[in-house]
Amino acid sequence: MATEPARLTAKGRATRDRIVGVASELMLTQGVARTTIEDIQREASVSASQLYHYFADKHALVHAVIERQTTDVLGFQRLALDRLDSFAALQEWRDMAVAVMEQRNCTGGCPLGTLASELAETDPAARDELATSFGRWEKLLRDGLAAMRTRGELVPEADPDRLALALLAAVQGGLLLSQTRRDSLPLEVALDTSIAYVRTFAPSNWGSGQRVG
Amino acid sequence: MATEPARLTAKGRATRDRIVGVASELMLTQGVARTTIEDIQREASVSASQLYHYFADKHALVHAVIERQTTDVLGFQRLALDRLDSFAALQEWRDMAVAVMEQRNCTGGCPLGTLASELAETDPAARDELATSFGRWEKLLRDGLAAMRTRGELVPEADPDRLALALLAAVQGGLLLSQTRRDSLPLEVALDTSIAYVRTFAPSNWGSGQRVG
DNA sequence: CCCGTTCTGGAGTTAGCGCTCCAATTTACC
DNA sequence: GGTAAATTGGAGCGCTAACTCCAGAACGGG
Numbered sequence: 001m002a003t004e005p006a007r008l009t010a011k012g013r014a015t016r017d018r019i020v021g022v023a024s025e026l027m028l029t030q031g032v033a034r035t036t037i038e039d040i041q042r043e044a045s046v047s048a049s050q051l052y053h054y055f056a057d058k059h060a061l062v063h064a065v066i067e068r069q070t071t072d073v074l075g076f077q078r079l080a081l082d083r084l085d086s087f088a089a090l091q092e093w094r095d096m097a098v099a100v101m102e103q104r105n106c107t108g109g110c111p112l113g114t115l116a117s118e119l120a121e122t123d124p125a126a127r128d129e130l131a132t133s134f135g136r137w138e139k140l141l142r143d144g145l146a147a148m149r150t151r152g153e154l155v156p157e158a159d160p161d162r163l164a165l166a167l168l169a170a171v172q173g174g175l176l177l178s179q180t181r182r183d184s185l186p187l188e189v190a191l192d193t194s195i196a197y198v199r200t201f202a203p204s205n206w207g208s209g210q211r212v213g
Numbered sequence: 214m215a216t217e218p219a220r221l222t223a224k225g226r227a228t229r230d231r232i233v234g235v236a237s238e239l240m241l242t243q244g245v246a247r248t249t250i251e252d253i254q255r256e257a258s259v260s261a262s263q264l265y266h267y268f269a270d271k272h273a274l275v276h277a278v279i280e281r282q283t284t285d286v287l288g289f290q291r292l293a294l295d296r297l298d299s300f301a302a303l304q305e306w307r308d309m310a311v312a313v314m315e316q317r318n319c320t321g322g323c324p325l326g327t328l329a330s331e332l333a334e335t336d337p338a339a340r341d342e343l344a345t346s347f348g349r350w351e352k353l354l355r356d357g358l359a360a361m362r363t364r365g366e367l368v369p370e371a372d373p374d375r376l377a378l379a380l381l382a383a384v385q386g387g388l389l390l391s392q393t394r395r396d397s398l399p400l401e402v403a404l405d406t407s408i409a410y411v412r413t414f415a416p417s418n419w420g421s422g423q424r425v426g
Numbered sequence: 427c428c429c430g431t432t433c434t435g436g437a438g439t440t441a442g443c444g445c446t447c448c449a450a451t452t453t454a455c456c
Numbered sequence: 457g458g459t460a461a462a463t464t465g466g467a468g469c470g471c472t473a474a475c476t477c478c479a480g481a482a483c484g485g486g
Contacts, residue, residue, distance in 0.1 A: 033246035117330035169403035173386030190382035
């Protein structure tokens, strides 16, 4: 489906990367539909034929943007929480997410979330890719939580699958609300409360009538 | 900003409403940018001049769609939780949200969330309207939680402002993930865990080392 | 240094978009 | 029943979008 150039010169790869970078930026701020090929040409200083030399059509470009954003976001996650396997790491992860958002003055949301929201109902292939991207992200969280459980930082009743999903949903919802309100508070509260919920599964807090739902 | 026709015949209002309805449906599934005026004309069986008689331009139409969706969503909320002031009501609210999503086979997300994601960075006026829409939604939740607290169903340490924000973020994030995965599980887990967190502020559960963050 | 491949430039082409215009018809109100 | 306003129809305009084509320039392995 995507253009698969057998070989690719260093110069060619550079041009291709530059195109993907510019396309990412534009598509994430203006949306995919509002971003024209001409915009990308101008911003990346390439001509039409160059662009269509590397990408069969706009769909292929979107595909490349999704790939790029997936590796970027997951890479950032790994960076932020080299191993997300302690409450301290969770807290750092939260702080970093909030810091990034504040640094952007609360413009823009999660790259994957933004793309998913726009493409879920119009581009089945994109929806599928983004679903697996979310799956990989979720796995990062799940593995960390599982490690915490085996290590005894979480009670056996804690369900890493569900907690990971809850954390991911909190990030997404928090980012969307913060982006809309131009205020980092929603993101902070969403992350704080979901982490606080995880904390209820710490042995020291595990008490009376807790339920995992 | 919006076309404000001094008077409006019953027939005219019907036509206008039909246009807004069709526009809503199309814009929410295909996105605003992908929805053409021609699409709306065809689907609503109106001519170009009719459409531009009621709406100055596409922006005005978007404005009307936001208004419509806001009243619809908030109306549905009120319906679902005539008064959201008990854990039973919270549970019903959760069940109804999940039921709606399953009924749609997990296609489409939250109307307000979808619009916000697409328009936040390209249409400042729309972003502002959607921010206040979210604010009103949040207030519904906050008032219910506050009522629960004064009634003693929640401990005084519970912060209705923060809990409401957390619940709203959970719905938004859960819906986005469920829409992307075509699976209601993320929504269920997001709502269950955030409600479970609220439940940790019930007097019977309030124990050892809880923190509000 | 040579030749095939890779890479680049820019003027088209075609289609569809948002929107306008002018006029006919229906409706509301007295 | 008359009249002014509200409502409708549809052709058409200007612009811009995605994409194509035909070359020419640069590169890289032998």
